[in-house]
Amino acid sequence: MQKLEGAPWEIDPYLKTGGYEAWRKCLKELTPNDIVGEIKKAGLRGRGGAGFPTGTKWDKVLNHRVQERYFVCNAGEHEPGTFKDRHLLKHIPHQLIEGCLIASRTVNAKASYIYVNHEYAEEEANLRKAITQARERGLLGKNILGTGVDLDLEVYSGHGSYVAGEETAMLESMQGRPAMPRQKPPFYPTDFGLYGKPTLVNNVETLCNIPQILKNGAAWFTQVGTEKCPGTMLFSLSGSVNRPGVYEMPMGVTIRDLIETCGGGVPNGRKIKAVFPGGPAFSMVTADQLDLPMDFDSLKKAGTGLGSAGTIVIDDATCMVAATLKYSNFFKGESCGQCPPCRMGTINLATLMDKIERGEGSRKDLDSLLQLCGFVKGTGYCTLITGAAVLVQSSLRLFQHEFEEHIRLQRCPFQPARTGAGANA
Ligand SMILES: Cc1cc2nc3c(=O)[nH]c(=O)nc-3n(C[C@H](O)[C@H](O)[C@H](O)COP(=O)(O)O)c2cc1C
Structure with a gap:
């Protein structure tokens, strides 16, 4: 462009x-x-x-x-x-x-x-x-x-x-x-x-x-990009980066290259804890996956997705329960309410996440969260409820210890609980 x-x-x-x-x-x-x-x-x-x-x-x-x-x-x-x-x-x-x-x-x-x-x-x-x-x-x-x-x-x-x-x-x-x-x-x-x-x-x-x-x-x-995803993509880069913004890069650019070359890395010497490569409706990846190429097929193969390339970086000072809750609340607020599993599922997911973040959760709530995710995935006329479930599933899979720490301490271990909110994130 x-x-x-x-x-x-x-x-x-x-x-x-x-x-x-x-x-x-x-x-x-x-x-x-x-x-x-x-x-x-x-x-x-x-x-x-x-x-x-x-x-x-x-x-x-x-x-x-x-x-x-x-x-x-x-x-x-x-x-x-x-x-x-x-x-x-x-x-x-x-x-x-x-x-x-x-x-x-x-x-x-x-x-x-x-x-x-x-x-x-x-x-x-x-x-x-x-x-x-x-x-x-x-x-x-x-x-x-x-x-x-x-x-x-x-x-x-x-x-x-x-x-x-x-x-x-x-x-x-x-x-x-x-x-x-x-x-x-x-x-x-x-x-x-x-x-x-x-x-x-x-x-x-x-x-x-x-x-x-x-x-x-x-x-x-087709001179740039990958064989199956030619051309460039505009990445909206936000969260914990020195230079958030819109960057045009070839399809297949690595997550690391985008964050470091375009975004100037993570501020204040912090480390990357997680990245949403394609926005909060797809699974997060962790710091050991930064060499993944960002194109539709490679990210899908890695169990996540490119979506519209809203890449959000989360650093190690962030509470993953609070960060997940923020997006669960977004999905709850945005469900149009037409499909019952989405209407009720987004509310229940956000309620359970909120309970855990406040230090009032139990191990049973973790089981309920996982069960609920499995139950509602793929049930809506659109993919909103699937995205809401994938978000919680990926957070629990990658950061279960943080959920357990909230339950053990009966409070958020991060004081104050940082959600990893950056520009537009
Ligand atoms: C909940 C939800 C929200 C969406 N929002 C947008 C949007 O804001 N802009 C957009 O182009 N596509 C959005 N899409 C995708 C569109 O349904 C559609 O696939 C897209 O506009 C097709 O254009 P494309 O083939 O050029 O990608 C959304 C999909 C879902 C499930």
Whole structure:
């Protein structure tokens, strides 16, 4: 992602670096099948969390028998420790707009939206100003660049809830219904999305990669990263690091490299106790696993996940029970309440964690925690409850001694109980 001169919404600095060239090519030279072919060749995988192959998803909507289709860019970002889409919206809105125009045109969407987390007021304002400038230059709107193509983008000010970022919940909320996920199958957006029609949903970062791939070619894109996860990833690095921030690194960068080279290591001579490589909904890893490569497949093989690459570092002065409780409380607050195992499970997990942290827990509570995790995992319409259970399971597996110490002392052994909260974590 390149840094541009001037205000981020100004179109000229972006045009100077070859901005909207890919869009022009899509309007005048490339067919939708050419575009999908190039994205498949690049091997781009979705950056919103699941790592689904982008070309395959576009192909599905493009070749759907139903002709009325929609496109939605997902800028709902709300997970603790993830703030990379915010960075893209704020600093390079034109690259996102170009990616959205290409996506929308490729699948021949009837209407196209950018769903923005309503807490991102400044980012949304930048995006709106950038869209206005692109419209003034004839790059979107009616009869784009004299080609006869009409296409516009509408910014949709979304909800501030985590679940509303789940694609089916997002589409529900855009239709005026509660932001609750739908059961999949059958309600995959590619088949049954907005207004019950095929809908292409992609993450902000996924879409920002599109103009670069079409401008520079798939071979350029695959020069970095791993064979099965090509390209770069934007890592939101936070917690106990000297330089928290958003870092673009090749897929497959090691956790150590990210923390040390980008983040400048851990402050005050402290040591790493644990890392969430892909946010609190995936298992933690410990200090002896820092040489793990960070890409979808390697982290999955290691029993964790990349998610949307919200990497949170926890140092050795942190109470792991308190840190886990903080995220258990987050999941409890964010459960939409639709699926009973999630509604009750997130409350019970947080209640038991709180009891242990306060020094009122017993060994029986540890057994209950493990039993509950096993019971609720995989039971929701979305993965929120699974994430909440995986968090507690991994904390208990890796730091059982800390849980036992709370029970033995009947208080938190860390005074004060540090949760490892850093910027955005
Ligand atoms: C609870 C939950 C929250 C999610 N929040 C987001 C989000 O804020 N932004 C996002 O792009 N994807 C989010 N996702 C993933 C989306 O459902 C979807 O997979 C993604 O937007 C698809 O885009 P991609 O293929 O480009 O990754 C979330 C998923 C779950 C289960």
